[in-house]
Amino acid sequence: MNSQQEHNLSQAFSKSKKQDKRYPHVVNVENGRLMPNTPKLREHKLYRVYAGPKDATTEERLAWIKGLMARSPIKVVNSAEETFDIAKAGGEELVAFALEHFGAALDGTKPVAVLRRELAGLAGLPTQEVPVVGGILASEPSLT
DSSP states (O other), X not given: OOHHHHHHHXXXXXXXXXXXXXXXXXXXXXXXXEEEOOHHHHHSTTEEEEOXXXXXXXXXXXXXXXXXXXXXXXXXXXXXXXXXXXXXXXXXXXXXXXXXXXXXXXXXXXXXXXXXXXXHHHTTOOGGGSOEETTEEOSOXXXX
């Protein structure tokens, strides 16, 4: 193994152990225990991304979880290099992105084209520049 391969392996290992900065904790849905938000724990079926106060009591975290179960889980992108493309995203992804980046709760029952238009408005893009063709947004102009 040469030094470049060692470096690549080290980088891949450190990414798998890296704690998310925006949402640093995940919470256990059964007992309210907080753990670091790493990619492996984020995928575990008993943990959800925790956006509440970290100094909350166990009872407060469990109450937060009960409210969370009524919503879909927050999806966190693992890599900073990945960009979000409004034209390719589905309804759930658009709702999660709007909540995470703009703090706006979009109605997930609306058609995807309407959600894309609303998200473009939140992003400060004029909605007339977001044409709808056949019920979906045209890929031109690029919204990323």
